[in-house]
Amino acid sequence: MVLTDVDIRQLLKENKNFISPFNEHKLSAASYDVSIGSVVYEIAVTANVVTLNDQPSIDNGYTKVDLSEGLILKPGQYVLCPLAEQISLPDNVIARVMPRTRYTRMGLLLAPQYCNPSYSGTLSLGLRNASPNNVMLVPGLSIGQLIFERLEHQPSENKLYRNQPGSFYQDEIEFVGAKFGNELSDEANQVYEAMLRKLSGEN
Incomplete structure (x- = not known):
């Protein structure tokens, strides 16, 4: 069930950190507008091949980039x-981040994002200038x-995102980039290592 403005206000009464800071003017019938903060992060250009099993390089x-004087995208x-x-x-609510129509109509594309129940923190959203x-x-x-949705059933405690x-x-406050951890399979790691050996001229 998608939550309405009434539901969102009720959740704020139960937990003031549900949306912080909260601005009534950003609340619509069934959504809440979110804004760019004071900085953005660019992905640095590198001459090296980016491999997903090299977490320090990532x-x-x-x-x-400080936005105090703006940034030309x-x-x-x-x-x-x-x-x-x-x-x-x-624990029984998810959130979806969706683009706003006015920006997509001028070529600014926001990457949709999904937030698991029990998530807490500051989201970092991908924004691409697809215009000329x-x-x-x-x-x-x-x-x-x-967009907030209430789950039909309570998830298992051990499956909640925080666990x-x-x-x-x-609990991300400071920016955190892409994290892969141990998600890559042994097979994927072997392929990456073989490719890197080939690129470096090893047999």
Whole structure:
């Protein structure tokens, strides 16, 4: 069941951190607008091949950009935007981040995102300029909207996001980039290692 403005206000009464900070003007009939914070992160260009089993290289592959004077987002450029809001979901509620129509109509594409029940933290959303024009980003732009849904049944305690060993983004306040942990299979790691040996000229 998708939550209405009435449901969202009730959850805020039960937990003031459900959406923080909360602004009534951003609340619609069945969604809540979310905004770009004070910084964004660019993915740094590297001459090396990016392999998904090299977590240290991935962690170092982001450049922080202060938005206090704005950022010109060039055609084709992609940035990660930590939001100005934090959310804290109950165990029986999920959230979906959806783009806003006005931005998609001018060529700014927001990557949809799914939040598991019990997630808490600051989301970082992917934003790509698919238009042929330079676009200025500034703090406070309401680039997406949260849609909340209540689950029909309570999930198992051990399956909740906060209890998962791979919940890398739980309680995220400072930016966290892509995390792969132990998700790559042994077969995938073997292929990566073989490719790297070939690229380096090893037999």
